[in-house]
Amino acid sequence: MAQNGVPTKWTFNFFTPQALPALVTFAVVQDAGGKVYEFTTLNSTPDLPRVIGEWNDKDRAPGGYWNHVERPPRHIIFCWDSVMDKKVYETHLTIPQPVLEKMLRPSINKDYQGKTAYYNRVQIGLAPEGKVAVWLQGIGLEPNYRVTPSVLYTLSGDKLSICKGITRFSTGYEFGENTKDFIKGKVYPYGNW
Secondary structure, eight states: OOOOOOOOOOEEEEEEEEEEEEEEEEEEEEEEEOOOOSSOOOOOOOOTOOOEEEESSOOOOOOOOOOSSOOOOOOOOEEETTTTTTTTEEEEEEEEEHHHHHHHHHEEEOTTOEEEEEEEEEEEEEGGEEEEEEEEEEEESOOOOOEOOOOEEEEGGGGSTTTOOOSSSSSSSOOOOOHHHHHHHHHHHHHOO
């Protein structure tokens, strides 16, 4: 935090529904100040055990060391391997101006220590069919705030641009036992995403 209380670090974290793995492998972020960042090392992409069948506004990806910028993230382009779909996706998203303004204002809610807090954590959910959902993490026990990006689209196959050739699964995709057990008897895409 800066002396005036405004954060000097804004984070973005990715997650998937339970047992529906994906892995973010590369990201380019332009923050609200115009600075561009490239990330070849990112925090893990955990599956959240209580995100089953549909998104919710309560669960949150854990923080990490790598995924942060100096101002609120405005434009995010990221590459991700969907193990469920056995393909690489390239997602482009833009956070709308009113949401950026919300991120730069103190919340009316206080953090767990009773101090002024900001919406300085973006949560990005990744699901089968290349589906992506975005939230600002709520303060304390407040629910997460669902964001409708002003731009959101996902590419794959021969439409890939910056993500062409970027994968951690060059020898193929395989489901773990927990995923095999979880999807048994269920219908793809395993929920309403």
